[in-house]
Amino acid sequence: MARVISVEAERFPIAGTFTISRGSKTEAEVITCTIRQGSHIGRGECVPYKRYGESMDGVRDAIEAMSERIVGGLGRTALLDAMPAGAARNAIDCALWDLEAKISGTPVAKAIGAVPARTLETAYTLSLGEPEAMAAQARANAARPLLKVKIGGDNDIARIQAVRQAAPQSRIILDANEGWTDDNIVANLAFAAEQGIALIEQPLPAGSDAILRHIAHPVPICADESVHEAKDLETLVGLYDAVNIKLDKSGGLTAALTLRDRARDLGFGVMVGCMVGTSLAMAPAVLLAQDADFVDLDGPLLLARDRIPGLVYQGSLVSPPDTALWG
Template identity: 60%
Template sequence: MRIELTLAVEAFPIAGRFVISRGAKTEARVVTATLRAGGHIGRGECVPYARYGESVESVCAAIESARAEIEAGADRAALQSLLPAGAARNAVDCAMWDLEAKTSGRRAYAAAGFARLVPLVTAYTLSVGTPEEMRAAALKAADRPLLKVKLAGEGDDARLAAVREGAPHARLIVDANEAWGEDSLVAQLDACARFGVALVEQPLPAGRDEMLAKIAHPIPICADESAHETASLAGLRGRYDAVNIKLDKTGGLTEALAMAQAAQAQGFAIMAGCMVGTSLAMAPATLIGQMAEFVDLDGPLLLAKDREPGLVYEGSTLMPPPPALWG
């Protein structure tokens, strides 16, 4: 079946600013891949991430390098060798899942082996800021059951105390985004335990996280920047208790599903995560969410404007994606 591939670079404004330890952004720039065949359309969205050496230009160039094979009918299995793990493969892989669903009339979740999709409770992210700013943000989000707290290193105790004061009953995830050092790690983890944090993401820089195998884990520690695809799991054993599976890291839903199954078999808890993107990027990740103990698919909640139709969020409860959106 002959396939037509088109690419689009789109920008979606963020409501306010999204701030982590590495910097701030005010919009989500995404690459959308659209596949057309036999009167059907499949779409996939990716978010290029500079931390991994990606840009919208490099992602588009990578997809263009495989255009001939994609348009000649390469399937998802072939795509795994055509493009490496990362945002470019994610956009095309998810578009292939969507096109297959539209062409066959069989929902993507069924093709992935799920009998149905259940609603998910997602974390809601609080950007890093001053304690006063974070207390105010936590107060506004205090009714949400799960908050993800971005931290940045020095002063994190005060930030965490402020968040806990603003949202005394919420379950908390802390995300340091590689900002902590070995000298402060034990004290930071102890502080998180005091404030009732349920999970800490990527406290140390990827590649410099050996200390995690040598210290007690008063709360579970989750690999994010250290965890990309199935092959990375072997190096995480003994250091991490959980893995954050993001489709932009794995290179699409196909590898994400394989990684989730392998992670479960190796004893890791799963977090279903995302970059800041639209509902089109979140929709396929809801399948990973079915396997996850922690779900962080709040990208559209952070945007000033989402795609239409988009996902339905009832507070922090994320409903399964409608077929008109994806899958």
Template identity: 55%
Template sequence: MSRRLSVREERWPLAAAFVIARGAKTEAHVLVVEIADGEAVGRGEAVPYARYGESMEGAVARVEALRGQIERGLSRQELQVRMEPGAARNAVDCALWDLEAKQTRRPAWRAAGRERLDPVKTCYTISLDAPQAMADAAAAAKRRPFLKLKIGGGDDLDRVIAVRAAAPKTRLIVDANESLSFDDLRRLAPEFARLDVKLIEQPLRAGEDAALEGWASPVLLCADESLHTRAELAECARRYGAVNVKLDKAGGLTEALALAAEARRLGLDLMAGCMVATSLSMAPAVILAQGAAVVDLDGALLLARDREPGLRYDGSLIYPPEPELWG
């Protein structure tokens, strides 16, 4: 065996609690995969997500189950059929992209077919809280071009009104994380439109969003939990005008790029999203984010500290990763 596989979990404390409709977290619990071949080492990071039936133990076990094949030279294309989509495959897939870049001295973005890799501007997330607390957080971040507001309670309209008053010039996205009913959405969407909200992310629970078909929302709707891979894309295209593509859901950069291309072909706007994690998770998604209508890669900005070297953030501007980090 010429390759050597290393699998570990890491915990990174957050600067403040990250709160959404489903609950709160105070740390990023990440899976890190390293694949070494000679002096070259490729790395990938992922976040197993309980909402999708994942656990850290299960993700580690999935990677370990393929140890022999990975160490014998499993390709990215073979990986797509040997492992199901999700965080475990994402970590391996991104490690293989990085390993190839290190071995060939050819940047991953070139291997992905891009002529260049430009900086991108990310949203910045305001956690779910009381309206005044969210307004205070928004006021502190009002110079950022895009704020993403987590909602999920009876005071949702008050939250958005308070934030809009605190950050009158900032573009706003609202993320419900499946917390609204269809009646809630029909009541709130016109009000959000009046407040110049640009997009509502995953208002209804995945699998229970058929009511969106044929409904003309006054605000663009974006699928998140409803979309993982190309398998769900046709259904989402009937219900949403945009899709949030995340490497952890798609199972890696390989599927995410294919998913994004197909979404664009169907006329859907693209959001490049992330879980809360370090710059190692964000770095491959910078390739995905090229030309996206919305970029939401602020995961590393929410940490108390990031790994070194990390991505270079200048306010909300993310610069392409240096090879020492990834790709």
């Protein structure tokens, strides 16, 4: 039976403003790919990211350009060669996974060996701001066991100290989004270690991080912008201690599974993260993250409105997706 594919641009308001070192946003802009085959429907969501040269229109066009091949029966493995890694491939790949699960009756969790899928503890993200404002965010979320703190500026030591004092019991991930420099990274790392920080994400710009091979890592350092696919990993050995896997970077769950397994083989810690999207984008990542060292899948917690049905969050715990949502 022939497939039918459709693509839709959607926007979901963020609760307040979400700020990182590269700017602020007040809504999550997502692209949803839907593939129908008979009475079965598969869906996938992606979040175009300007940092990687993506736009809403560009990603939508890239998906639509694949329509004829998808309708003709293109599978996930062939998709890896047909499209580059990125948001567009992610939306199609996840829609195909969902469609396959609906047709076969085999849940994605079982297909990838993630059974029984368990509830995970996710980080909760605090936006970049002045130290006092970040302390207020931290104080309001101090009961959460894991906080991810956006930093990346000249005043980061004050920010780190303010957040740590406001949330003394929480484990903390710092995410600099490429905002540190060779001049301040050693001092920032040392202070982070003094404050008991658990992990630091992408302190330096991708491709300008050679110093990481020659300085101490008193806190483990995780690659984010520096890693997209499994082929990126070899060059990161000796620079980073962990990698952040995001479906929008890897180009879908299929490639992300390969990336995760190769990262483990090379001795990297594994974090599974997300862009700011809805539960539909998080659902496959929850299954990918079943054995992750760190989980950062709080996108829906940052939204004023999520999809219905969505993932079930209880505090910082996120449950595996119900098949009515995905998979």
